[in-house]
Amino acid sequence: MKTNFLYMAVAAALLAGAGALQADNTVYPGFKGKLVESKGRKVDKFDDAALAQSKYYAIYYSASWCGPCRAFTPDLVRWYKRNKSKNPQFELIFVSSDRSAEDMAAxxxxxxxxxxxxxxxxxxxxxxxxxxxxxxxxxxxxxxxTGKVLSDSYVDGKYVGPRKVLEDMEKILKGGGAAGTSSSSSTSGLDSLKKPAN
Known part of the structure; x- marks a missing residue:
């Protein structure tokens, strides 16, 4: 009887551990079927099925009318082109604050x-x-x-900018571990990004 109990306890522990290793993707269902991609000056529906397997997402809030955004976006584009192919478990998603769908597409x-x-x-x-x-x-x-924030442009209510997040993403995606949201921001090239534009 003790042996059966021991086997059952070990089996339960193994099942619990397997469940912990395969955390459910709670982020993907929230945007499934709601994404688009750039197709010239228009946007078209994006096939997001592969994103159900993603382990990491970066969400970029920006707008074409925002000067600091326009200054940062080219850096983000370069970073994405350099890192996306090496990190298939990652995707970046743009959330626009533009005034129209046409402005967003442009x-x-x-x-x-x-x-x-x-x-x-x-x-x-x-x-x-x-x-x-x-x-x-x-x-x-x-x-x-799972929706856990690993890095943010805001730390304890203070704006530290998106470059800090890029640095943290680089570390995490290379296996450097989770970044704390209280780390300080690199200041090189951040002068135009210190204050959020509204």
Whole structure:
């Protein structure tokens, strides 16, 4: 009887451990079917099925009318092109604060955003992506598949900017471990990004 109990206890522990290793992706269902991608000066539906397997998501809150956003976006485009192919378990998603769907599409095209975006008309019914935004833009937030924030442009209510998040993403995606949201921001090139634009 003790042997059966021991086997059952070990089996339960193994099953619990396996469940912990395979955490459910709670982020993907919140935006499933609501993403678009740049197709010239228009956007078209994005096939997001592969994103169900993603372990990490970065959410980029930005707009074409925002000067600091326009200054940062080319750096983010370069970072994405350099890192995306090495990190298939990661995806970046753009959430626009533009004034129209046309403005959003033009911004994505002009700046070469090769990543998906939340469809302009889906912002109000997609709290799974919009809930992470800070008080101003540009704002970059890095989360895992369970929605846990790993790095944010805002730390304890203070704007530290998206470059800090890029640095943290680089470390985490290279296996350097989870970044704390209290780490300090690199100040090189951040002068134009210190204050969020509204």
């Amino acid at each position: 911004y994505m095209k002009e700046d070469g955003m090769d990543w998906p975006a939340l469809a302009f008309d889906n912002k109000k019914d997609t709290p799974g992506l919009t809930k992470y935004s800070g008080r101003g833009i540009p704002c970059l937030v890095f989360i895992d598949e």
